[in-house]
Amino acid sequence: MSDLNAFITEETIDGESDGPLSGKSVAVKDNISTKGLRTTCGSAMLEDYVPPYDATVVERLKDAGGSIAGKANMDEFGMGTTTETSAYGPTKNPVDESRVPGGSSGGSAAAVAAGEADLALGSDTGGSIRCPAAFCGVVGIKPTYGLVSRYGLVAYANSLEQIGPIAPTVEEAAELLDVVAGPDAHDGTTRDEGADSDYAGAADGDVDGLTIGVPTELVDGADEGVVDAFWDAISELEAQGATYEEVSLPSVDHAVQAYYVIAMSEASSNLARFDGVRYGKSGGYEGNWNESFASAREEGFGAEVKRRVLLGTYALSAGYHDKYYAKAQDARAWIKQDFDEAFADVDVLASPTMPVPPFELGESLDDPLQMYLADANTVPVNLANLPAISVPAGETEGLPVGLQLIGPKFGEEQIIRAASAVEQ
Amino acid sequence: MTAQALEQRELASVIGLEVHVQLETATKIFCGCSTAAAEDEEPNTRTCPVCLGLPGALPVLNEGAVEAAVKIGKALNADIPEETTFHRKNYYYPDLPKNFQITQYDAPICQDGQLEVDIRDERRIINVRRAHLEEDPGSLQHKGGSIDTADYTLVNYNRAGTPLMEIVTEPDFRSPKEVRNFLAKLEEVLEYLGVFDSTRDGSLRVDANISMVPADDVADDGSISKETLDAANRTEVKNISSHKGAEKALAYEVTRQKNAIQRGRVIEQETRHWDESRGITVSMRSKEEEKDYRYFLEADLPPLQVSDWKQQIPIPELPDARRERFREEYGLDEESASKLTSTKEVADFYEDVAESFDPDLAATWVADNLLGELNYRDMEITDVSDRLDEFKHLVELVATDDITTKNAEEIVLRQMLDDGVDPDTVIEQEGLGKADDDEIVDFVEEAIEENPDAVEDYHSGESGALNFLVGQVMQKSRGSADPGTANQLLRERLDD
Ligand SMILES: [Zn+2]
Numbered sequence: 063m064s065d066l067n068a069f070i071t072e073e074t075i076d077g078e079s080d081g082p083l084s085g086k087s088v089a090v091k092d093n094i095s096t097k098g099l100r101t102t103c104g105s106a107m108l109e110d111y112v113p114p115y116d117a118t119v120v121e122r123l124k125d126a127g128g129s130i131a132g133k134a135n136m137d138e139f140g141m142g143t144t145t146e147t148s149a150y151g152p153t154k155n156p157v158d159e160s161r162v163p164g165g166s167s168g169g170s171a172a173a174v175a176a177g178e179a180d181l182a183l184g185s186d187t188g189g190s191i192r193c194p195a196a197f198c199g200v201v202g203i204k205p206t207y208g209l210v211s212r213y214g215l216v217a218y219a220n221s222l223e224q225i226g227p228i229a230p231t232v233e234e235a236a237e238l239l240d241v242v243a244g245p246d247a248h249d250g251t252t253r254d255e256g257a258d259s260d261y262a263g264a265a266d267g268d269v270d271g272l273t274i275g276v277p278t279e280l281v282d283g284a285d286e287g288v289v290d291a292f293w294d295a296i297s298e299l300e301a302q303g304a305t306y307e308e309v310s311l312p313s314v315d316h317a318v319q320a321y322y323v324i325a326m327s328e329a330s331s332n333l334a335r336f337d338g339v340r341y342g343k344s345g346g347y348e349g350n351w352n353e354s355f356a357s358a359r360e361e362g363f364g365a366e367v368k369r370r371v372l373l374g375t376y377a378l379s380a381g382y383h384d385k386y387y388a389k390a391q392d393a394r395a396w397i398k399q400d401f402d403e404a405f406a407d408v409d410v411l412a413s414p415t416m417p418v419p420p421f422e423l424g425e426s427l428d429d430p431l432q433m434y435l436a437d438a439n440t441v442p443v444n445l446a447n448l449p450a451i452s453v454p455a456g457e458t459e460g461l462p463v464g465l466q467l468i469g470p471k472f473g474e475e476q477i478i479r480a481a482s483a484v485e486q
Numbered sequence: 487m488t489a490q491a492l493e494q495r496e497l498a499s500v501i502g503l504e505v506h507v508q509l510e511t512a513t514k515i516f517c518g519c520s521t522a523a524a525e526d527e528e529p530n531t532r533t534c535p536v537c538l539g540l541p542g543a544l545p546v547l548n549e550g551a552v553e554a555a556v557k558i559g560k561a562l563n564a565d566i567p568e569e570t571t572f573h574r575k576n577y578y579y580p581d582l583p584k585n586f587q588i589t590q591y592d593a594p595i596c597q598d599g600q601l602e603v604d605i606r607d608e609r610r611i612i613n614v615r616r617a618h619l620e621e622d623p624g625s626l627q628h629k630g631g632s633i634d635t636a637d638y639t640l641v642n643y644n645r646a647g648t649p650l651m652e653i654v655t656e657p658d659f660r661s662p663k664e665v666r667n668f669l670a671k672l673e674e675v676l677e678y679l680g681v682f683d684s685t686r687d688g689s690l691r692v693d694a695n696i697s698m699v700p701a702d703d704v705a706d707d708g709s710i711s712k713e714t715l716d717a718a719n720r721t722e723v724k725n726i727s728s729h730k731g732a733e734k735a736l737a738y739e740v741t742r743q744k745n746a747i748q749r750g751r752v753i754e755q756e757t758r759h760w761d762e763s764r765g766i767t768v769s770m771r772s773k774e775e776e777k778d779y780r781y782f783l784e785a786d787l788p789p790l791q792v793s794d795w796k797q798q799i800p801i802p803e804l805p806d807a808r809r810e811r812f813r814e815e816y817g818l819d820e821e822s823a824s825k826l827t828s829t830k831e832v833a834d835f836y837e838d839v840a841e842s843f844d845p846d847l848a849a850t851w852v853a854d855n856l857l858g859e860l861n862y863r864d865m866e867i868t869d870v871s872d873r874l875d876e877f878k879h880l881v882e883l884v885a886t887d888d889i890t891t892k893n894a895e896e897i898v899l900r901q902m903l904d905d906g907v908d909p910d911t912v913i914e915q916e917g918l919g920k921a922d923d924d925e926i927v928d929f930v931e932e933a934i935e936e937n938p939d940a941v942e943d944y945h946s947g948e949s950g951a952l953n954f955l956v957g958q959v960m961q962k963s964r965g966s967a968d969p970g971t972a973n974q975l976l977r978e979r980l981d982d
Pocket of ligand 1 (some may be wrong): 514516518519534535647
């Protein structure tokens, strides 16, 4: 199609009936299972894996008349902020092809930004929808945990992640969310919310009387150009009748550490099944089972995946569990509480989605810690199970800036309404 | 250790159990696949994305398994918590589809229960520390050798996801015999609850911890101090699959440990495998390090509120209570009451028959005749579940004097079991309908005519003569005459 490398597998599957998505093509992130269409998770381990079943969201988008444009590139198993850890090569940012599209749903966002698909599905474990939406200048929604079924989403960190839409506009993203949201008997963590939603109807731009909280912790320290674009967007909202106040979320200073401990711990378990018996290269290794599993994993996983699996295994181990995993859970509880308190006073919270503009290709790969810190504004939302949207809010030096709006649990309508006002 | 060396002291064994039982639910614990016996099925046909552990598949809790667990909790008089949660137990093994097992950790469905067991003439309480739900792994077939030497190994996931309950006891057993009695009692209770099928292959799997302590450290009430327990090295014996096997495996292990200690050796803390065919336990590579399962909460299964379940889920009358009631209500002796409550189906059938006919007659027929003949044929009542009406009809024929007890026992019941026919068919084919008095009168005449010597003996007062003549009448009637009637008619005729 193009040289952005937005897709790992380009194959069109038509929708099954007429519906709200008729005529729309949807890029599906390659960690969302598609029956009969290989689902690699950006990993060599799953190069030949063809799921025998559709994820619930895929069923729903086909039922709604949407067609699948292909399987979108991503960081391996969702582990990255740039889509450079994919075993199928990096995706380029269509706004500036020397830059990364963000990640891990970089292929999804790039496909939408470049017009290679009308819409896309991504998944967001710590910012993986919002970051690429911000970097590519499109809209991305991370729904409340439990709003969208995860059945068929290959797990990276299952207590944190949600599938969500990426689209050129807030209204289109909300339309896709309407299609995929709602309870699913295959996912015991889904709730009744979203069953008869009209999120698209909430994209009416009416922010008159809306109170916006700005957590100072999520603005301080961000890139100057990003901060300027952020405040311009807040001023725009003020002009439309919203008010803002500064709030404090002291716990979020611990969010990145807590997030990585929890995400890596869960990943170490979720990725354990990829052992060479049914996935990856099987057999032919020397040694007993354990040694053979280790060889298959050594060969099938990339460096970032190995790093996270090893660290996660360590954090859960006897003697370290209390020091790392249990502490991270404490921090998570504190962060939830901070958000609850903030939402007692304001309707939505706002921050820059990413504290920086898109990285140069190759820039962050050598310094994983730097890359992890770029997630500072997005990971608290996952830890607190809340909904958030990233909407384009101007530029800095010709590169897109995203504004993040965070809502209370199942407050999708509030953030969609506010985000639609930013577009105007 | 006390001043006296362990090898010179009298030793007592201390045993605790981890019992895995498969729960009888219609579907697996986290998916909709059937749990019907999977041995004869093509491998890997009773599977779906969830129990195969395919990427992206999610577990959804089968509340039927939780109900079964709550029933077990009630039967064990255990605490059921407000909220129960699931954890992941992480370890790599080829029969585990996800390389972790979903199980329960710090909030199991049952805690602090107990089971009363008869051991010799004593009633003992065995404490159950906890009982929790988990998923069964798949099964492995090693080709061309054993687990260590096979050329290759095949994995069958049909069993994967079958609900298991792991019941963990305190180290309350003092002998292998006690373990056997406990397991038999546990099976009985579980079958009464309708949550377990002991006839199913692999439905019961036992791991036993066993150690030796100085006999004089055991208090009169059987209790042992924590210091004594901690000081003793124990082995874990795996791969026990029946209560008989448990007794044999542990008896072997008691002897092995005693012999080793008496020779001054230290018992190695290790896992041993019970080799049923050889009747020995073998060490399973002691280099196996202490496992770290890295337990953590399974986020895909939200915590389940179960505080109300204990009240809402009824359980049937359990064997002990029913045995007592049978003795009181039907006046049965201990042995009959025991036999008649051995399984719920037997007890239900007995009560059905006892309500319609005489409870004593019903007891004889069910406990002695039916169970006796079934046992002789290596059958269980479950093998004739769908024919219980026929057996009840047979008892009715006896109760209403339509057939003699002797014929009912020796001909009709046996042919019913051997040929699978109903009692009326046997009676018709064999002409066993009870002879009426006119027919007996004819047989009496014939017997007197044919046996003049016996008649003479009778008149000369020889007591055996009458019995001989009764026997002749019985023979002529092919057993269908009532012996009392024959006796009376003979005397009336001879004394004329
Ligand atoms: Zn299944």
